[in-house]
Amino acid sequence: MTELILSLDVLDRKEAVKVAESCAPFIDAIKIGYPLVLSSGLSIVEDLADLALPLIADFKVADIPNTNRLICEAVFSAGFDAVIAHGFVGADAARTCVEVAHRHSGAAYIVAEMSHPGATEFFHGGVAENLAELAVSCRADGIIAPATRPDRISRLREIVGSKAIYSPGVGAQGGDLDTVARLVDGVIVGRSIYEAENPGAEAERFSRIRR
Numbered sequence: 001m002t003e004l005i006l007s008l009d010v011l012d013r014k015e016a017v018k019v020a021e022s023c024a025p026f027i028d029a030i031k032i033g034y035p036l037v038l039s040s041g042l043s044i045v046e047d048l049a050d051l052a053l054p055l056i057a058d059f060k061v062a063d064i065p066n067t068n069r070l071i072c073e074a075v076f077s078a079g080f081d082a083v084i085a086h087g088f089v090g091a092d093a094a095r096t097c098v099e100v101a102h103r104h105s106g107a108a109y110i111v112a113e114m115s116h117p118g119a120t121e122f123f124h125g126g127v128a129e130n131l132a133e134l135a136v137s138c139r140a141d142g143i144i145a146p147a148t149r150p151d152r153i154s155r156l157r158e159i160v161g162s163k164a165i166y167s168p169g170v171g172a173q174g175g176d177l178d179t180v181a182r183l184v185d186g187v188i189v190g191r192s193i194y195e196a197e198n199p200g201a202e203a204e205r206f207s208r209i210r211r
């Protein structure tokens, strides 16, 4: 089964909760990033707790080990179940995120390659492969890889093996749901769901990948 993860980049707190509630039966987790947390505060986690879905903090943590530790402690203390971190800061800093996550019985995912067009400027030429290797050596729970480039997902799969690959970029960024769903453990979808007239119905449509 491929998981469907809702990227809840909705700025209005009430609207965010409404979207999450309507999508809840059809999704496996909710990813929350800076847009919602900066507009609603970390306590949005409490508003979503009743849905009993894993919450992933997409903060792309990228600092020195001590600051990464402080950030990740705050993330898990707030009630998140997983965190997304950058690996380009080096193994020591990335490993800190993984260690804090595991201490809280949570998960940490490392960005191997991003989904937007500009990502090719720096992630290609061996960098994404190195980041995937770093994710493995740091015992991360998985990587983030681009739904916009299925060939790259396949290449990164060779490196991470059975570790989880979560993939954003379906829909609004052009990635094809069914192609990507066959390659990854989870597909991350934002605008295509939460900007739809009926987000719940759209989430149900996307949830065909869970079968």
Ligand code: NUP
Pocket: 007, 009, 033, 058, 113, 114, 115, 116, 144, 145, 146, 168, 169, 170, 171, 172, 173, 188, 189, 190, 191, 192
């Ligand atoms: O490489 C990445 N691409 C990407 O879109 C890594 C990410 N974390 N994301 C996030 O996934 C992005 O910040 C947004 O929250 C979500 C995709 O949303 P959408 O394009 O489906 O609206």
